[in-house]
Amino acid sequence: MQGPAFVKIDGVDLVYRQAEEETLAVQDLTLDIQEGEFVAVVGPSGCGKSTLMKLVTGLLEPSNGLITVGGKPVRGAIQGVGMAFQNSSLLPWRSTLDNVMLPLEIVEPHKRRLRKERKAYVEQAMALLKTVGLDDFAEKFPWQLSGGMQQRTNVCRSIIHEPRLLMLDEPFGALDAFTREELWGVMQKLWMEKRFTAILITHDLREAVYLADRVFVMSKRPGRIIHNRVIDIPRPRTLDTTFEPHFGAIVHELRAYIHDVREA
Known part of the structure; x- marks a missing residue:
């Protein structure tokens, strides 16, 4: 039996106001x-993802x-969330290792502990870089890394402070297909x-089905959830998984929902 939701969005409307116009x-x-759940949100452009x-x-x-997040109402920017975006936001004057460690200088309680426990934190960051195959590039600067390496660094930076919640906004969207699938x-x-x-x-x-436990499909604007698809494919998934008939059937099902809402 599932416990209370960690993230709960309940009957939310959002009106953008600009001058005398409302959207x-x-x-x-x-x-x-x-x-601990991995969900993906898909939908037509401009739907509110x-x-x-x-x-x-x-x-x-x-x-x-x-x-609510973690049972607490969201009132202003929440603390300790990890975020990774489509475009690399690495600081060009910092090495790969120093970019990854940046949240530790900002987020409590790590900020308070960093000076005394720096060696342990460096070891933690290096272990994370090793996991993504970048331990040999720890002292390189962003301009010395490929696009895929920069995004690996971005992802490491987004989880180094062990956030309970990770937000990923098209993190691999700017990469070529081979690099994207690798990531x-x-x-x-x-x-x-x-x-x-x-x-x-x-x-x-395909990315949504590969990575997620569930995929939510949004309608066109004003956005709302119109479909909640459980991805009943065992983990770990591989690229071979993406060629299996059941994987393809789920992708086509999601595409049909998006096609229908775009035509509606």
Whole structure:
């Protein structure tokens, strides 16, 4: 039996106001996510996927409804969440290792402990870099890394402080297909080891099915959840998994929902 939801969005509306214009971005947005669950959110462009991320992290305040994380109402930006985006946001003057360690300088209680326990934290960061195959690049700078290496570094930085919640907004969207598929395996491995709660925003339906326990499909604007698909494919998943008939059938099912809402 499942316990209370770790992330709960209950009947949320969001109205964007600009000058005298109002835009209803999401309406009656409702979903539950269990702790340690990996979910993906898909839907047509402009449906409110990134808005959902900003609402959960407290960067936007809902016009109506309630959002809770860890049983607490979200009132402003929440602390300790990990985030990774499509474009690399590495600091160019910091090495790979120093970029990964950046949250430890900002997030409590690590910020308070870093000076005294620096050696242990460096070992932790190096172990994480080794997991994603970047331990030999710890002293390199972002401009010396490929796009895929930069995104691996981004992902490591987003989880170094062991957040309970990881928000992923198209983290592999700017990469070529081969690198993107390789990083699916990296992300799955990290999640299976750390078991953080993850919300992935993506346009790539294969990516969603590969990584997620459940995939939520959103309607066109104003966005709401119209389908909740459990991904009943055993882990660990591999690229061979993506060629299996059941995997393909789930992808086609999700695509059909998105096609229908775009045509509606």
